Amino acid sequence: MDQNNLVARVLQGDPQAERELYDANVDRVYRLVYRMVGDGELASDYTQDTFIRAFERLASFRGEAALSTWITSIAISVVYNGQRKVRRLRSREVELEHAEPVAVSGRQADPDLKLKLSAAIDALPEGYRTVFLMHDVEGYTHEEIGAALGIQDGTSKAQLSRARAKLRRQLAAYAGDLAS
Amino acid sequence: MMDESEDRLDALLRDAAKDYNAPPATPKAELWERIAAARKANGPATARRDDVLPLRRGFRPTARPTLRVALGIAALLALGVAVGRITAPGQPVLTPAAPAPTLGATPGREAPRGELAEQLATVQHLGQAESFLTELNTGKAAQDLVPQAQDLLSTTRLLLDSKRLTDDRTRKLLEDLELVLVQIATLDPKDRREDLGFIADGMAQSHLRTRLRNAIPGGPATRM
Numbered sequence: 001m002d003q004n005n006l007v008a009r010v011l012q013g014d015p016q017a018e019r020e021l022y023d024a025n026v027d028r029v030y031r032l033v034y035r036m037v038g039d040g041e042l043a044s045d046y047t048q049d050t051f052i053r054a055f056e057r058l059a060s061f062r063g064e065a066a067l068s069t070w071i072t073s074i075a076i077s078v079v080y081n082g083q084r085k086v087r088r089l090r091s092r093e094v095e096l097e098h099a100e101p102v103a104v105s106g107r108q109a110d111p112d113l114k115l116k117l118s119a120a121i122d123a124l125p126e127g128y129r130t131v132f133l134m135h136d137v138e139g140y141t142h143e144e145i146g147a148a149l150g151i152q153d154g155t156s157k158a159q160l161s162r163a164r165a166k167l168r169r170q171l172a173a174y175a176g177d178l179a180s
Numbered sequence: 181m182m183d184e185s186e187d188r189l190d191a192l193l194r195d196a197a198k199d200y201n202a203p204p205a206t207p208k209a210e211l212w213e214r215i216a217a218a219r220k221a222n223g224p225a226t227a228r229r230d231d232v233l234p235l236r237r238g239f240r241p242t243a244r245p246t247l248r249v250a251l252g253i254a255a256l257l258a259l260g261v262a263v264g265r266i267t268a269p270g271q272p273v274l275t276p277a278a279p280a281p282t283l284g285a286t287p288g289r290e291a292p293r294g295e296l297a298e299q300l301a302t303v304q305h306l307g308q309a310e311s312f313l314t315e316l317n318t319g320k321a322a323q324d325l326v327p328q329a330q331d332l333l334s335t336t337r338l339l340l341d342s343k344r345l346t347d348d349r350t351r352k353l354l355e356d357l358e359l360v361l362v363q364i365a366t367l368d369p370k371d372r373r374e375d376l377g378f379i380a381d382g383m384a385q386s387h388l389r390t391r392l393r394n395a396i397p398g399g400p401a402t403r404m
Contacts (some may be wrong), residue, residue, distance in 0.1 A: 019212070022212060023208070026206055026211065027206045027208075030211070031203045031206070034203035034204075035201045035203060036201070037201070038201035043203070044207060044211060044214070048211055048214050048215050051211075051215045052218055052222075055215075055219060062348075077355070077358070080358070080362060081337050081341070084333070113196070114196060114199055114200075117193065117196050117197060118201075121197065125363055125366045126362050126363065126365075126366040127359065127362055127363040132197075136194045137197050137198060150352065150355050150356050151359065151382060152382075152386065155386075164190050164193065167193055168186065168193070
């Protein structure tokens with residue numbers, strides 16, 4: 001399906017085209033959003049918000065990037081905004097939480113390696129974490145990441161490199177376990 | 181040798197990370213129902229699009245001839261009223277309107293008061309962001325840069341969510357600014373120096389500060 005044709009049909013109010021656009025992109029969006037937030041309810045809320053915004057703003061889509069990349073960039077913005085609100089609410093509830101994600105300290109005490117890795121990923125700066133999840137976990141290319149985040153491909157590569165270095169450092173003591 | 185072991189560890193990390201927040205099957209049907217219901221509650225799609233881009237759509241040359249004539253008459257009337265209000269010929273109707281063209285206001289059209297206020301707020305915000313990033317870049321950043329970045333980030337996102345933001349260039353600028361501010365707001369206190377250097381590199385690549393300066397007609401604003 002030609003994406004320009006699909007966009008034109010959606011803009012003309014074709015409900016079938018709206019559904020096609022949704023079907024073609026929802027899995028990719030939901031997977032990434034879920035990876036970023038780790039909560040089914042939030043992932044559904046953010047995915048819903050992403051598509052509502054995408055349909056609202058579709059007239060401004062100029063076709064410079066792939067439609068899927070454009071929708072991904074909306075999803076990331078929705079997640080960043082939403083998570084900011086979630087953190088603000090949590091920080092009101094739990095005064096102890098300031099810079100560090102709330103789950104880190106609990107997970108650090110857990111001996112399980114995968115939980116250690118999860119905690120280390122949680123603790124990555126937001127930009128590094130997004131690039132790491134998109135590239136190493138969800139398989140996006142640096143070109144796609146750059147377009148979705150509005151950064152250069154080289155910046156995406158550098159952020160990924162920094163993210164990996166941080167994870168290696170955090171998990172250095174467990175390198176042997178990982179290898180075994 | 182070191183690279184080889186790092187590569188091996190990276191591969192193992194990548195493999196282990198597949199289990200990180202592993203997503204379940206997408207609840208496609210349920211989500212579609214929710215999206216359809218929310219969009220229905222918000223009104224028809226075309227009305228929503230008009231909401232998002234009111235000026236561009238309204239002033240497209242493809243509008244019906246009768247509508248164009250009506251718009252022309254309305255514009256003439258508005259111009260007549262504006263001329264009538266001018267007490268000193270040659271002076272602008274609204275003196276604070278200077279920043280508006282930079283932020284994508286429609287030429288030949290007087291911005292409504294709310295829109296004008298928001299344009300001024302945007303200019304002021306971009307000025308504050310530029311000052312903040314300049315200090316960051318020159319290494320004079322204050323110790324409280326994280327809360328400052330968080331404040332700027334909140335305002336950036338408020339502006340991005342505004343329906344009055346119709347200018348794509350300003351939107352792109354705010355989105356790029358948002359990304360940089362997110363990185364600063366989530367800085368790891370232990371690795372701060374390295375991370376700041378990296379953020380500065382990213383800013384240089386996207387020419388963010390230059391673009392911010394270009395968007396501020398009267399030069400950088402005062403700090404927060």
